[in-house]
Amino acid sequence: MSGSSVLFDVPGPKARRLSLISSIVAGVLILVGLGWIAMTLAAPRESGGITLPGYFDGSRWNILADPEVWSFIFFQGVLGTLRAALLASVFAIVLGIIFSLLRSSEIAWIRIPTAVVLEFLRGMPVLLMMLFILLVLSTGAFWAVVAALSLYNGALIGEALRAGLAALPRGQREAGLSLGMRPLQSKMLVEFPQAFRQMLPIIVAQLVVLLKDTSLGYIVGYTELLRVTMNNLASFYGNRYLFTFFVITLVLYLIMNLSLSWFARWLSKRTASKSSGIRLDPDDPNQAVLLAEANAAARQSHPGGGI
């Protein structure tokens, strides 16, 4: 860390001792804070004259010994979430490819309307899109969730791919054309595979966003993980387990999202050494797309200039 920060000198012995001391003090303060939260949760509480057990009491967690609860969580909840996410991912990538090709078309009356549609899709909340599809097309909650997520993420993936196409060295296209390929052939066979490979980490990072957004299904009434645990199970087994089910839901979401995030990061490290050196931040797809676009613009105004 000390090497990557521009704000500090490489610390000497005195500075190192000082930072070790402050590190320990801060660490103790953080632990005290976390301990306080844990103590508060563990303390039994009075409610209307009845003393309820604390949140770490066994009677609040014994539900987890029941295999039926777990099978319900997995076969209804996790599977519902993954099913919507998987289907929407496939549609979003296909749509993204189509959008990027239309958006980078040389014919203005294809390019400009596509740009307007993409801008519309990117600027609107996904939740409103779900409501739109649900009410106007009356598709049912599952297809509303899948269609809205596909459209929204397809638009973002399309922008990423377009930025990838624009960031390619111009020579790639010229080489294709000089071999006698038609512009579309050169785009599909030479440019597009490279752009897709370069943008793959961004696409995977966008899929993390998509997976997270499936939880919006809770609001429009699709039975995914959050709805299964917090609505169905918590109302069936009673308020006593509300907090327990919330913790379980949180942990399951974190497992799914963190593994996909780590995969995206691993992918970007693996492809980074081979790509043309655009610094892509796989954590935030939006930002990475902006950066790639800016780099492409800079490259066009200074032909031959390195990045």
Place this chain on the structure above:
Amino acid sequence: MDAVIENLPTYWRGFSMTLLLLGVSGISALVLGTIIASMRISPVASLRGFATVYTELVRNTPLTLVLFFTAIILPYLGSRLDYVTAAMIGLSVYTSPFVAEALRSGINGVPVGQAEAARSVGLGFGQTVGLIVMPQAFRMTIPPLINVFIALTKNTSVAGGFFVFELFAATRELANANGDAVIAILLGAATLYLVITVPLGIFAGQLERKWVVQR
């Protein structure tokens, strides 16, 4: 179209709540994010560790779950917040790691050589940071920060699912009440969101193109 014009007061009530959520959560996320970012680049290891774990955990939690926590679990645990405050807290917490990452990538994006060069011509720490590093970090930070606020604008709609009467909740109510003009109602709401997000997006894109540092 008539349904939209007739219901302008309801739209306005929702829209102003959306703006309020955006303003308050945006500012508190900026404050919280700045604290997290400075913890993350500080030389103190335990603060760095805490900020890293916080960023990773919050960023990988769905917003729906965060708002569910502030709106339903917190009252169950004994808090007495009203739903609007709860939503503001949830949105600020959810947005803060994104703000922190934008700030951090701006500061870390400045090459070490710039600070070294500043020191080699005799500038002190304050001068190095104030005159050399921060102006460059600022240029790189503003466009991604605008993007974070665009995302926050759209995210305020989730609060509509948790008892806050903002633009999304208003739209849902209007759409249910005007079964014959659903498309017009929904397009009206979409326009109001786009009024905030599209200009911000164009602005961010322009700044990014204008401010990209040639290296």
